[in-house]
Amino acid sequence: MTSKSIGIIGMGWVGSSVAISILHQGLCRKLLVNDINKELAVGEAMDLNHGSSFFPSTDIYAADIEDMLQCDAIVITAGRGGNPGESRLDLLSENIRIVRDISCKLKGYKGLLIIVSNPVDVLTYYYQKYTGMAAQRVIGTGTMLDISRLREMIGKKLHIDPKAVHAQVIGEHGDSEVILWSNVMIEGTPLRKWNSWKSSYEDEISDQLRMAAAEIIKRKGATNHAIGLVTATLLTFLLRDENRILTVSSVISNLYGIDRVALSLPSVISSDGIREVLEIDISKKEYDKLHASVNILKKAIRSVGRL
Numbered sequence: 001m002t003s004k005s006i007g008i009i010g011m012g013w014v015g016s017s018v019a020i021s022i023l024h025q026g027l028c029r030k031l032l033v034n035d036i037n038k039e040l041a042v043g044e045a046m047d048l049n050h051g052s053s054f055f056p057s058t059d060i061y062a063a064d065i066e067d068m069l070q071c072d073a074i075v076i077t078a079g080r081g082g083n084p085g086e087s088r089l090d091l092l093s094e095n096i097r098i099v100r101d102i103s104c105k106l107k108g109y110k111g112l113l114i115i116v117s118n119p120v121d122v123l124t125y126y127y128q129k130y131t132g133m134a135a136q137r138v139i140g141t142g143t144m145l146d147i148s149r150l151r152e153m154i155g156k157k158l159h160i161d162p163k164a165v166h167a168q169v170i171g172e173h174g175d176s177e178v179i180l181w182s183n184v185m186i187e188g189t190p191l192r193k194w195n196s197w198k199s200s201y202e203d204e205i206s207d208q209l210r211m212a213a214a215e216i217i218k219r220k221g222a223t224n225h226a227i228g229l230v231t232a233t234l235l236t237f238l239l240r241d242e243n244r245i246l247t248v249s250s251v252i253s254n255l256y257g258i259d260r261v262a263l264s265l266p267s268v269i270s271s272d273g274i275r276e277v278l279e280i281d282i283s284k285k286e287y288d289k290l291h292a293s294v295n296i297l298k299k300a301i302r303s304v305g306r307l
Contacts (some may be wrong), residue, residue: 004028004239007068009102010078011044013221014116014251018075019048019227024234026056027239032063032071036078065105072111073235076127078102079117084218088176089119089300096304099123103130112238112273115140116231117250120173122300124249125262135178136273139238140249142264143169144230146177147210147247153205158196160186167191168247168280171263171293175210178289180282234269243269250274256290261297 006016006028010034019033031048035041048060068074079095085303095117103126106113113133115124124140131138146169148162155162163189168180181202184191189198216223237244249264255277256265270277282290 002026002029002239004070004073005030005032005071007032007034007063007065007071007074009034009065009068009074009076011037011041012077012116013081013224014227015075015077016044016175017224018077018116018231019044019228021228021232023048023051023055023058023060023237025236026058027232027235028058028072030071031058031060032068032135033060034063034068038062052115053304065102069109070111072239073114074106074109074111075114075116075231075235076102076123077116079123081222082118082213082217083173084214089122089174089296091118092122092226092300092303095119095123096126099126100130103127106131109133113138113139114231114234114238116227118173119300121249121262121264122304125251125297125301126304128251128262134273135251135253139234139269139274140173140262140264141227141230141234142173142249143171143247144264145176145227146173146209147229148226150179150205150209152189153208154184157201157205158186158194165191168266169209170247170265170282172297173249173253173264176293176296176297177210178286178293179206179209180280180286182283182286183280193307214287238269238271238273243268243270243275245269245278248274250277252277255279256287258291258294261294261301263293263297 033041045060045062120140128138137195151162151165153167166185171178247264251262252258266278
């Protein structure tokens with residue numbers, strides 16, 4: 001039985017989905033939940049504990065952030081979610097204030113800090129800066145969700161299981177994300193050599209991917225289930241020290257000509273966090289798009305000084 005402990009800060013739509021996904025995977029013996037609305041955190045802990053007959057043994061408590069400093073990992077979902085018509089970067093002016101407040105309470109934390117709140121790349125940058133934690137221990141979920149969506153969209157188009165699709169999306173988790181079409185594989189076969197694949201599908205799917213969250217928010221008000229599964233999967237590979245390669249967001253230094261900006265690149269992850277960020281082969285067009293994404297994120301990072 002695991003002896004790990006995990007904290008979740010923010011128990012809205014996303015935080016509650018992260019919690020149930022963690023519990024179903026049996027990732028920890030103790031789960032601490034926190035929200036600015038303390039009664040909400042207490043209610044979520046009670047509700048989750050009432051389902052304890054149906055997941056591996058876990059003690060679930062409402063807690064203050066300061067009580068989480070001994071946790072192996074803390075997940076941050078706190079912040080305002082997007083409204084219809086908003087981009088993730090539109091959330092920055094409100095959510096950066098939350099980053100400052102939470103970071104003060106995390107001083108001296110030695111575990112893994114997982115950022116889910118949007119705009120995830122900019123917030124990952126500032127959580128690392130404001131907490132003073134080592135960059136490899138502050139990890140944003142980044143484009144993991146985009147990749148899952150992309151695999152599902154390609155799989156549906158080709159009538160194959162999404163798990164057979166291997167793809168990468170790098171850069172911003174947002175409108176400037178870069179799909180590495182040149183690297184997409186279907187179990188060893190390049191996608192562009194697949195018999196039923198058409199080049200016109202690439203623009204079609206690119207547009208669908210960028211609008212995916214907006215289409216869900218328009219209908220139900222938030223996205224939460226898939227990102228809950230993404231976050232639990234990331235925690236699984238981190239806490240079990242599996243040395244998997246995942247495309248996650250972290251503060252990048254001296255790679256692809258990028259320095260001091262957080263964005264998603266393929267990374268080897270272990271119980272110590274990000275062991276190595278990989279520089280993979282990409283086309284000139286993809287390289288240029290990546291740097292366009294970098295420039296958008298740098299502009300957003302600089303804008304925080306005016307907030």
